[in-house]
Amino acid sequence: EVQLVESGGGLVQPGGSLRLSCAASGFTFSSYWLTWVRQAPGKGLEWVANIKEDGSEKYYVDSVKGRFTISRDNAKNSLFLQMSSLRAEDTAVYFCAVGIQIWPFDYWGQGTLVTVSS
């Protein structure tokens, strides 16, 4: 069974940093692109970033470029999102997602809430 479990969310002050993790199981982690998607409270979905199987390609939405870094550890079946210079508008539930049979994703985690507030 495919499982994606996010962690690392919490309350952080504007300008602060946070590192999200996504632990994966039930599939060959190193064979698939992985994605972060976020959802602000009561709002719609926003694609944030994705990373190639071997980490050699990474793409970001403009609003997080230069502030967020996506990475992965294939040996530990883990996906990460390093977030810095956080802003109030980064407040959201962050989901990790993978596309095993369907591009770009057909499995989602439950999400982790990041709140940026003073």
Add this chain to the structure above:
Amino acid sequence: DIVMTQTPLSSPVTLGQPASISCRSSQSLVHSDGNTYLNWLQQRPGQPPRLLIYKTSNRLSGVPDRFSGSGAGTDFTLKISRVEAEDVGVYYCIQATQLPYTFGQGTKLEIK
């Protein structure tokens, strides 16, 4: 960036009646590989999104056949032939043809 526009944003429907959601893209979603990467997701309250339809019209295994997708180019539609209570939630289209991938605003399906 490709802008995805869904209509309506809210859809009150009577149980057993059909529902239809439109999704239009600001440019063609035909990829250079010939595929059209337009997917439909359902998000029930308090749940992560769930994929229903991929590449315009392909139903994911396990998705009830009352859900269907159609369209081409820039104009796409999700139809529910007979709405059931479990269909309540927000429906999103997403284009995965061109980075950054972009979602529609979401359509809230509710029962009258």
